[in-house]
Amino acid sequence: MSRLRVLIASAAIMCVAGTFSCKVNLTPQSLAKAWKGIKDARKDLTPENEYYVGRSVGTNLLAKHDYRYLDGDALRAGQLEGVTAYVNRVGAVVSMAALATRRKGDRPSPIGGWHFVIVDDDTINAFAAPGGYVFVTKAAIMAAKSEDELAAILAHEVAHVVRGHALGTIKKSRWAGVAKSTLDATVELDEASLGKLTAVFENALDDMVDGLLVKGYSRKTEYEADRVGMDIMAHAGYDPSAFVRYLRTLAKTQHTGSGGFKATHPKSSDRIKKLEKKLAKMPKRRVPAIRVDRFVAATAPLRGGPASAGDELSAKQRR
Amino acid sequence: MAIKRAMLIPLAVAVAAMTWVGVVQSKPKLGQVVTVRVIRAKVMRAPRFIGPVAGNVSRGQQLTFKGAKGDWYQVTGRATGWIHRTNVMDKRVNLSSRPGGGTGGASRSEVELAGRGFTPQVESKYRNKHPNLDFSHVDAIEKTELDPADLESFVKQGGLSLGGTP
Numbered sequence: 001m002s003r004l005r006v007l008i009a010s011a012a013i014m015c016v017a018g019t020f021s022c023k024v025n026l027t028p029q030s031l032a033k034a035w036k037g038i039k040d041a042r043k044d045l046t047p048e049n050e051y052y053v054g055r056s057v058g059t060n061l062l063a064k065h066d067y068r069y070l071d072g073d074a075l076r077a078g079q080l081e082g083v084t085a086y087v088n089r090v091g092a093v094v095s096m097a098a099l100a101t102r103r104k105g106d107r108p109s110p111i112g113g114w115h116f117v118i119v120d121d122d123t124i125n126a127f128a129a130p131g132g133y134v135f136v137t138k139a140a141i142m143a144a145k146s147e148d149e150l151a152a153i154l155a156h157e158v159a160h161v162v163r164g165h166a167l168g169t170i171k172k173s174r175w176a177g178v179a180k181s182t183l184d185a186t187v188e189l190d191e192a193s194l195g196k197l198t199a200v201f202e203n204a205l206d207d208m209v210d211g212l213l214v215k216g217y218s219r220k221t222e223y224e225a226d227r228v229g230m231d232i233m234a235h236a237g238y239d240p241s242a243f244v245r246y247l248r249t250l251a252k253t254q255h256t257g258s259g260g261f262k263a264t265h266p267k268s269s270d271r272i273k274k275l276e277k278k279l280a281k282m283p284k285r286r287v288p289a290i291r292v293d294r295f296v297a298a299t300a301p302l303r304g305g306p307a308s309a310g311d312e313l314s315a316k317q318r319r
Numbered sequence: 320m321a322i323k324r325a326m327l328i329p330l331a332v333a334v335a336a337m338t339w340v341g342v343v344q345s346k347p348k349l350g351q352v353v354t355v356r357v358i359r360a361k362v363m364r365a366p367r368f369i370g371p372v373a374g375n376v377s378r379g380q381q382l383t384f385k386g387a388k389g390d391w392y393q394v395t396g397r398a399t400g401w402i403h404r405t406n407v408m409d410k411r412v413n414l415s416s417r418p419g420g421g422t423g424g425a426s427r428s429e430v431e432l433a434g435r436g437f438t439p440q441v442e443s444k445y446r447n448k449h450p451n452l453d454f455s456h457v458d459a460i461e462k463t464e465l466d467p468a469d470l471e472s473f474v475k476q477g478g479l480s481l482g483g484t485p
Contacts, residue, residue, distance in 0.1 A: 047356070048418040049436035055457045056445060062456050069456075076455070078462035089473050092465050096368045096481055099405065100390075109405035111357045111378070111418055115460050133457070147477065198444040201437050205445075237480035288478050 045167055047111045053204065054110070054131020057166065060209045061127065061135055068120040070138065075117070082307055083141070084118055086298035087154070090147060091116035091134060094155045097236035098162050106162045116154065124250065125264070127212040128157040130166045142302050143249050147291040148233070148242030155229035163228060165221050169211035170204040216264030226271055230278060239285040247272045345409070347384040352411040353392065355380045358418070360406040361467055362398035366391030368481070369471035374398025379414035382407070
């Protein structure tokens with residue numbers, strides 16, 4: 001069905017419902033549900049479903065990087081230390097802003113919380129799994145010059161999660177083989193139903209990992225993550241123009257090499273053009289020296305420097 | 320073209336109405352029980368994300384609603400203070416601490432609320448099919464958390480505003 005026809009059909013439903021809502025017992029909520037059904041044809045995963053998808057996508061993404069990530073000993077003990085602690089602080093501020101700026105249908109509050117991991121990779125890239133797992137490579141952080149630029153990277157990835165972009169890479173056909181009864185009402189799954197669901201799960205994971213690491217999202221999706229990400233970082237108090245500055249740095253390197261963000265994102269120059277239009281309508285801010293200084297200090301170990309004092313948090317392990 | 324425009328005007332009105340419905344959400348009644356939906360959450364001393372913590376709660380625990388301020392619910396029970404509304408369900412529900420009810424079956428309440436889809440059972444079967452995948456990494460990463468009091472210092476030191484956060 002073409003977009004125009006969908007719009008016209010929706011309008012017709014709304015008009016009829018608006019006129020006869022009392023007689024046919026249609027409420028604004030049921031209309032919203034009907035609209036959602038029309039707008040979003042793919043199966044809508046619950047936060048619980050998304051949590052399990054995120055765990056498996058995250059594990060697959062780490063496996064593709066041979067489970068190499070920074071501050072691994074601490075993380076494997078359930079603790080945040082070093083550069084990872086700092087990145088999680090910035091990520092937490094960004095994700096709180098995402099919650100405050102949420103729109104209907106957003107997913108800003110994963111049931112497992114937000115987690116930011118630095119992948120030990122010299123290729124500039126960042127990617128996010130559903131359910132609040134954000135991965136950023138060491139090289140991507142080293143290409144940034146301030147905390148505000150780091151916040152831009154993280155806000156772009158948080159925007160992907162909040163808008164459910166990775167879930168959108170699951171092919172609609174994946175659901176065709178799953179009976180509605182399997183998805184809805186049964187408490188205990190029989191072995192055959194479980195087998196079907198697991199096969200769908202497996203294929204959906206392949207779709208997402210392929211989308212995140214190889215094919216990338218559509219240009220439209222990336223531009224949306226840029227727009228939403230810029231709003232999020234600005235709401236957190238960061239300078240949104242840092243987003244453009246970071247993309248300018250990337251633009252200088254995008255013509256060299258292959259893989260990483262070059263393979264999975266639109267040209268940086270195109271992204272800059274779109275963001276500059278948005279930026280022109282936003283209040284101007286400056287990056288205070290403290291956010292440059294503490295970024296340089298916290299990320300020094302990435303450049304072979306010493307860990308800065310005070311960059312470890314009293315992150316706790318809870319079981 | 321005239322017909323298309325005519326159809327789009329009521330559509331715009333309807334979408335605006337639904338957006339309003341989505342934004343203006345209902346709140347629980349005073350004294351009503353709400354249920355923690357996230358694996359763990361902080362109950363804060365004040366209605367904000369950062370600062371002193373009044374207590375920790377975990378999925379399935381139930382709190383009593385005492386009032387609201389913006390997106391924050393004032394609650395009593397296992398912890399007394401403020402919890403963000405997105406961390407709870409506005410009703411009494413039996414939820415297990417593990418989403419979906421562990422590797423076995425889920426409770427009927429959970430299935431009714433969350434649907435079936437991808438659950439611990441599915442993950443367990445997937446892991447059996449892929450023994451080379453090491454889930455211990457995400458298991459550990461999930462347990463990390465930040466101290467909201469430390470985060471408050473971080474925000475203040477960096478001159479960050481957190482926008483509309485109370």
